[in-house]
Amino acid sequence: MLTFIDSHAHLADPAFDADRNEVAERARSAGAKAVVCIGESIAAAERSAALAARHPGFLFATAGVHPHDAASFDPQSDVDAIRALVSRGAVAIGECGLDYHYDHSPRELQRRAFASQLALARELARPIVVHTRDAEEDTAAMIAEAGEAGVRGVLHCYTGSHRLAEIALGVGWYVSFSGIVTFKKWSDDARIRLVPEDRILVESDSPYLAPAPYRGKRNEPAWVSFTVAHVAAARGVDSAALGVQTAHNAVRFFDLPKSSRSDS
Numbered sequence: 001m002l003t004f005i006d007s008h009a010h011l012a013d014p015a016f017d018a019d020r021n022e023v024a025e026r027a028r029s030a031g032a033k034a035v036v037c038i039g040e041s042i043a044a045a046e047r048s049a050a051l052a053a054r055h056p057g058f059l060f061a062t063a064g065v066h067p068h069d070a071a072s073f074d075p076q077s078d079v080d081a082i083r084a085l086v087s088r089g090a091v092a093i094g095e096c097g098l099d100y101h102y103d104h105s106p107r108e109l110q111r112r113a114f115a116s117q118l119a120l121a122r123e124l125a126r127p128i129v130v131h132t133r134d135a136e137e138d139t140a141a142m143i144a145e146a147g148e149a150g151v152r153g154v155l156h157c158y159t160g161s162h163r164l165a166e167i168a169l170g171v172g173w174y175v176s177f178s179g180i181v182t183f184k185k186w187s188d189d190a191r192i193r194l195v196p197e198d199r200i201l202v203e204s205d206s207p208y209l210a211p212a213p214y215r216g217k218r219n220e221p222a223w224v225s226f227t228v229a230h231v232a233a234a235r236g237v238d239s240a241a242l243g244v245q246t247a248h249n250a251v252r253f254f255d256l257p258k259s260s261r262s263d264s
């Protein structure tokens with residue numbers, strides 16, 4: 001039996017409004033010990049916190065503002081809202097970061113929102129969940145500085161360069177892989193192998209990025225099992241062992257209760 005922790009799912013997304021409880025139950029049946037529900041906006045973080053409260057010990061929430069929405073980020077009220085959500089049990093800041101691929105918000109405002117959330121992670125001593133796309137130089141500079149100041153983070157759904165991953169790993173950060181590694185166009189298993197076994201996480205990023213053989217469908221946490229299988233094969237290890245290892249890593253990274261550990 002496979003066990004794993006989905007380190008990044010948007011379970012508060014309206015895509016799950018019709019069957020959210022069934023989705024959570026399917027995740028549990030597939031071997032999920034926990035699912036981290038990402039708050040990519042204050043509204044989504046509030047919904048994630050409510051979900052976590054309804055499924056204690058299984059669903060956990062984060063709170064942050066995505067780079068796509070950085071233009072409307074308010075360094076006072078949004079930071080206060082995230083701080084309040086953390087005091088109510090959110091396990092991490094984010095997702096936040098930089099996205100120069102879509103540029104939905106001006107880059108300067110993306111950097112400002114990301115810097116605010118890195119500073120908050122440092123202040124609250126909580127981990128941070130980072131989205132980065134086509135923004136390697138600025139991401140590298142900002143996470144290196146934060147990492148040296150003691151902030152721990154994860155580069156989620158990682159598709160960036162080896163160099164950026166090495167910079168993140170060098171300051172103690174984690175790297176998470178999604179269903180993208182199962183796509184036909186994925187050709188860089190070396191990127192999976194460069195992450196040490198105690199620093200690798202797996203995620204669905206659901207409802208997006210369903211792994212093969214479900215590519216194009218609405219994704220859900222249960223299907224992280226396909227990602228675990230590919231990551232394990234790339235590393236030449238057993239799927240069950242990789243699932244256990246990544247679950248331990250998620251418990252350590254998010255400081256989840258030990259009951260979420262895969263060996264209990």
Ligand SMILES: [Zn+2]
Nearest residue numbers: 008038095205
């Ligand atoms: Zn996400």
